[in-house]
Amino acid sequence: MRQFFVITWWEFIRHFKSRSFLLSTFISPLVFAAVMLIPTLYIEDSSINRLKIIGCMEFDTTGICRNIRQRFTELNADSPLQSFIQLITIRTDTSVSMKNRFNLTRRLKLQLDSLDNNYNRIKERRKFVFQKPAGTSREQELKVTYDELLQIRETRDLAELDYRRNKQETDSLWRIETIRYADGLLQSSKMEGYLLIDQINFSEGIIEFHSLLPSNFLQIDPVKQAVQVVVVEQRLKEEGLRVDKIREWLEPLVFREIQMQGEDKQEFNFLINYLGPIIIVLFLFISIFTSSGFLFSGVLKEKSNRVIELLLSSVSYTQLVAGKIIGLGLLGIFQILIWFGLTLILASLNILNTSEITFLTFGNAGLFLLYFVLGYLYFASIFVGIGSLFSHEEDAHHLNQFMRLLSIFPIVLAVLVLDSPNSLLVRILSFIPPLTPTFMILRIPLGSPPVEDYYISVGIMIISILLGIVLAGRLFKVGSLLYGKNPTFREIISIAFKRQ
Amino acid sequence: MNIQIQEISKIFKELTVADRISFNVEPGKVVGLLGPNGAGKTTTIRMILDILKPDSGQIIFDGQPINRQIRNRIGYLPEERGLYQKFQVMDVIWYFGRLKNLPKRKSHIEAIRLLDAFKMIDYVEEPIGHLSKGTQQKLQFLVCLIHNPDILIMDEPMAGLDPINQQIIRAKILQLRDEGKTILLSTHQLLEAENLCDYFVLIDHGKVVLQGTLPQIQKSYDQNMMVVETKQDPGLLKGIAGIRKMELRDSALYLLLDKNAQVKEIMQKIIQKVDVSRLEVHKPSLHDIFMQTIKGAQ
Numbered sequence: 001m002r003q004f005f006v007i008t009w010w011e012f013i014r015h016f017k018s019r020s021f022l023l024s025t026f027i028s029p030l031v032f033a034a035v036m037l038i039p040t041l042y043i044e045d046s047s048i049n050r051l052k053i054i055g056c057m058e059f060d061t062t063g064i065c066r067n068i069r070q071r072f073t074e075l076n077a078d079s080p081l082q083s084f085i086q087l088i089t090i091r092t093d094t095s096v097s098m099k100n101r102f103n104l105t106r107r108l109k110l111q112l113d114s115l116d117n118n119y120n121r122i123k124e125r126r127k128f129v130f131q132k133p134a135g136t137s138r139e140q141e142l143k144v145t146y147d148e149l150l151q152i153r154e155t156r157d158l159a160e161l162d163y164r165r166n167k168q169e170t171d172s173l174w175r176i177e178t179i180r181y182a183d184g185l186l187q188s189s190k191m192e193g194y195l196l197i198d199q200i201n202f203s204e205g206i207i208e209f210h211s212l213l214p215s216n217f218l219q220i221d222p223v224k225q226a227v228q229v230v231v232v233e234q235r236l237k238e239e240g241l242r243v244d245k246i247r248e249w250l251e252p253l254v255f256r257e258i259q260m261q262g263e264d265k266q267e268f269n270f271l272i273n274y275l276g277p278i279i280i281v282l283f284l285f286i287s288i289f290t291s292s293g294f295l296f297s298g299v300l301k302e303k304s305n306r307v308i309e310l311l312l313s314s315v316s317y318t319q320l321v322a323g324k325i326i327g328l329g330l331l332g333i334f335q336i337l338i339w340f341g342l343t344l345i346l347a348s349l350n351i352l353n354t355s356e357i358t359f360l361t362f363g364n365a366g367l368f369l370l371y372f373v374l375g376y377l378y379f380a381s382i383f384v385g386i387g388s389l390f391s392h393e394e395d396a397h398h399l400n401q402f403m404r405l406l407s408i409f410p411i412v413l414a415v416l417v418l419d420s421p422n423s424l425l426v427r428i429l430s431f432i433p434p435l436t437p438t439f440m441i442l443r444i445p446l447g448s449p450p451v452e453d454y455y456i457s458v459g460i461m462i463i464s465i466l467l468g469i470v471l472a473g474r475l476f477k478v479g480s481l482l483y484g485k486n487p488t489f490r491e492i493i494s495i496a497f498k499r500q
Numbered sequence: 501m502n503i504q505i506q507e508i509s510k511i512f513k514e515l516t517v518a519d520r521i522s523f524n525v526e527p528g529k530v531v532g533l534l535g536p537n538g539a540g541k542t543t544t545i546r547m548i549l550d551i552l553k554p555d556s557g558q559i560i561f562d563g564q565p566i567n568r569q570i571r572n573r574i575g576y577l578p579e580e581r582g583l584y585q586k587f588q589v590m591d592v593i594w595y596f597g598r599l600k601n602l603p604k605r606k607s608h609i610e611a612i613r614l615l616d617a618f619k620m621i622d623y624v625e626e627p628i629g630h631l632s633k634g635t636q637q638k639l640q641f642l643v644c645l646i647h648n649p650d651i652l653i654m655d656e657p658m659a660g661l662d663p664i665n666q667q668i669i670r671a672k673i674l675q676l677r678d679e680g681k682t683i684l685l686s687t688h689q690l691l692e693a694e695n696l697c698d699y700f701v702l703i704d705h706g707k708v709v710l711q712g713t714l715p716q717i718q719k720s721y722d723q724n725m726m727v728v729e730t731k732q733d734p735g736l737l738k739g740i741a742g743i744r745k746m747e748l749r750d751s752a753l754y755l756l757l758d759k760n761a762q763v764k765e766i767m768q769k770i771i772q773k774v775d776v777s778r779l780e781v782h783k784p785s786l787h788d789i790f791m792q793t794i795k796g797a798q
Contacts, residue, residue: 006598014587305582310643312551313576313653314599481551 003315007323012331015294024290025335032282052216054223055185055194057090057178059171064197064230065089071233072226085222090182090194098177101170108163115156122149182210192216195227205231264358272356277445278414281438283339284372285411288437289404291332292379295324296403299387299480300396308480317477321469325380332376333369359445367444367454374461375437378468385472388479389492410438421446430457433464471496501562501573501650501682502526503548508557510543510706517543519706520557525684525699527650530677532697533686534786536794540706541686542579545653548684549576561651572601575649579656579686581640585629589615589639592628593646600647607646614642618668634665641669645676652676654685658692670696690787700786702793709793717789724763725788726755728770729778736773742766754782756792 015021056065069087076085126145132138175198185191193211201207207227209220229250236246257268302308311320346352383403390396413435417426421443430439430449436457443449478495503525510518518540525531533541546552548559550566561570583592590611597607615621618638628636637660644652657673658666673696677683687693693700700717702710710717728737734746734753742761747754757766763781770779784792 002601003599006595010595010598014584018586305585306578306580307582307584309546309551309578310576310596311599313549313574313578314571314596481546 004319004323004326007311007315007320008327008330011294011298011324011327012334015291015298015328015331016334018294020294021290021331021335024286025338028286028290029283029339032286052085052192052219053190054085054087054220055090055182055191056087057182057194057196059175059178059198064202064234065195067230067233068195068223068226071229072223075226075229076222079222085219087223087226088191090178090185095177098170098174101166101173105163105166105170108159108166112156112159112163115152115159119149119152119156122152186210186212193220195223202231266358269356273359273445274418276357276359277442278411278418280368280445281411281414281441284336284368284375284441285438287332287335288372288376288379290335291328291376292383293400293404294331295328295380296383296387296396296400298324298328299384299476300390300392303388303390303480304392312480317473317480321384321473321476325377325384329373329376329380332372336369336372364444368441370458371437371440371461374458374465377465378433378437378461381465381468381472385468385475385479385496388476390479406434410435414438414442417442417446422449427453431460433460436461501570503651503682503684504560505544505548506558506560508544508547508554508559510540510547510552510555517706518547518554521703521706521708522557523699523701523708523711525651525682527682528677528680529698530673530683530685530696531699531701532693533684533701533703534688534690534693534790535686535703539703541703542655543706544703545655545684545686548653549574572647573650575644575647575652577641577644577652577654577657579659581637581660583628583636583640583643586627588625588627589620589631590624593639593643596643597646600649602647610646610648614645618642633660634662637661638665638668641672645672649681651682652684654683656687657685658687658689666692690785690790694786702790704794710789714786717786718783724757724761725782725784726757726763726766726770727778727780727782728753728755728774728776730774730776732774737770740766740769740773752778 056068058065065087066089069089072085072087122145126142126149129138129141129145132141179196182191182194182196186193192213193209193216196208196210209217209223211217211220233246233250236249237243258265259268259273299308302311308320315323343352386399386403387396390399413429416423416429417439420426426439426443427449429435430443430453440449440453440457443453474496475492505521505523505525507520507522508518509516509520521540521544523531533544535541543552547554550571558565564570590608593611593614594604594607597610598604602610612621612624615624620635620639620642623631623635623639628639631639641654641657644654652673654673657669661669670692673683673685677698685693685696694714699713700711701708710720712720728734729752734748737743737746737753737755742758743755743766744758745756747756755766757763767779770776
């Protein structure tokens with residue numbers, strides 16, 4: 001028994017002191033956290049440091065850009081969005097050439113209006129003359145005003161034609177100039193995108209958004225929401241509804257998301273309640289595969305340098321394998337305790353708010369540890385058996401890669417658990433040994449599995465581990481002294497299942 | 501401690517790697533296990549160490565089969581060596597001492613004592629991977645002595661060592677023998693075996709083909725040899741009755757005679773055929789016997 005403890009201690013301490021352990025304990029989680037957090041931080045950082053300017057340009061619409069800006073500010077009053085999306089109205093009617101054109105159009109309009117007035121005045125006068133008693137002077141006056149009317153109508157028609165032609169030209173030029181100007185702002189990265197609103201499209205409910213970067217199309221939703229509100233507002237106004245009522249009706253709703261967890265209910269937090277369990281599973285898997293990976297490579301190295309013979313001349317196969325498995329299992333638990341300790345330190349420094357992680361109760365932590373131990377013992381027995389069959393690390397490289405790939409498989413399937421933690425499919429998959437630890441660890445915080453699922457899954461794991469240890473023991477006994485050619489798959493099966 | 505290997509056999513798949521092997525290893529004696537590659541030496545050693553179980557036969561240590569106490573009294577030096585390369589010398593020796601049931605402190609003290617005795621004390625904190633190959637070999641030898649074993653089993657103890665370290669190990673083995681340890685070593689180096697071993701067991705194809713002390717083996721190997729030195733063509737000696745084989749080694753011609761050949765008659769015939777500067781009856785060395793026995797068996 002003493003030799004078993006010596007091996008356990010040796011395996012623990014020699015791997016604890018190794019660089020790989022330090023890497024997997026401190027660097028791997030950091031890399032992993034970085035992979036998960038960098039996109040979020042990047043978005044937050046870009047939202048702080050990179051103010052997004054969204055332009056708005058309107059043609060033949062009255063102040064819609066101003067309304068959109070106003071509604072966007074109101075709708076996002078409490079949101080950080082407001083600080084990084086700024087809506088501006090794009091105007092090009094201040095350029096000299098455009099000013100001249102607008103002046104000309106305005107002049108033509110004034111001229112047209114003046115002619116209209118004259119025309120109407122003559123018409124009024126004729127109405128007045130017509131009401132006078134019949135006589136020569138009345139007939140004379142009617143004839144004179146009729147000639148004036150004809151003359152002014154012709155002049156007015158010509159002026160209107162002139163005005164319309166000019167206005168069309170000015171509008172077209174204005175639109176081209178404005179879009180060119182806005183595109184220039186996009187190209188020079190002075191603006192992230194712009195809304196283009198014109199009367200015809202707007203009346204059909206179409207608004208264009210122009211941008212260079214694909215990501216801007218994904219981030220335009222809050223602006224779209226403001227536009228939507230303005231459009232609905234305008235339509236309701238056109239239907240004759242009261243403005244104050246419209247405002248009241250269009251007040252944005254506050255959604256409170258309450259998640260039921262067993263008997264309790266709590267506010268849903270995406271990061272904690274959705275990503276949290278995945279992070280825990282990933283950490284436990286890092287630990288399981290660090291320890292069983294050490295076991296695999298340790299057996300291989302000891303076999304390739306014949307230390308295994310030296311060990312077997314001192315201890316029995318059972319003591320050696322058990323000592324290794326337990327020693328490295330303790331290392332895995334120690335690794336988890338280090339992470340737990342770091343979490344407590346971060347919590348005490350107020351960097352991490354653990355009070356929000358409500359699923360991390362002592363009961364659940366115990367269950368996580370139980371499934372960690374079961375998962376580790378299961379994979380360790382497989383690794384120790386297979387590791388002993390190869391003489392050199394290079395030979396086992398491909399198999400090792402394959403095993404690691406297999407280990408990722410349960411994490412890929414984790415989406416199923418996140419989607420529906422207690423569905424029939426997930427429950428069945430939870431009873432398949434390689435998936436059991438992952439699935440159960442995920443299900444505990446997400447869906448409070450039925451009690452019988454705990455019993456069945458633990459029972460299945462214990463049977464699988466016992467079977468795995470028996471088969472691994474057989475493989476190890478033969479494989480640890482087998483040198484030269486690697487055994488074929490058929491030979492492995494024959495060694496494992498041959499009646500002893 | 502006396503070891504009796506009694507009719508042990510081992511079959512892997514359909515290949516008999518050990519076939520009713522029997523011999524004894526007595527305290528105060530060095531027994532050499534000799535044989536070509538694949539003869540079954542390592543399998544025999546593994547069965548003695550209880551790493552492999554014999555399919556039949558038994559191995560008795562002072563009248564009892566191997567148990568934990570006996571296992572802790574065995575020191576083993578495997579053929580191909582390698583220790584934990586990243587670990588310090590002291591840690592590794594200490595670990596193997598602990599595996600042999602030495603208490604923590606005793607294991608530490610013994611490690612220092614041995615390192616000092618082998619003039620390796622300066623390497624105490626050195627990672628094993630930093631040591632030369634020869635020093636690592638010596639260290640492994642030291643590891644098998646950490647618990648002061650009564651039985652020493654060594655597979656090719658001199659392999660890979662330079663002449664100086666070979667001399668150190670040889671002296672240590674002889675010292676241990678004189679202290680009454682039971683020593684079994686397997687080797688390919690027959691000259692080395694002649695110098696070290698008191699008893700020889702020659703194995704081929706899993707069978708013991710010869711065993712005994714050197715004089716016993718030489719006596720049982722009742723074939724004589726002659727050495728002839730002549731400046732004339734050795735081919736002139738062909739056809740002399742009683743000469744089975746001729747072999748030129750350096751400038752001398754070694755003649756292997758038939759079992760019942762008349763030495764005197766053959767000598768006379770040789771003198772008649774060529775002028776000789778040297779002609780003598782040669783006692784076959786272990787090497788000769790080994791070669792002839794193995795070739796004969798093949």
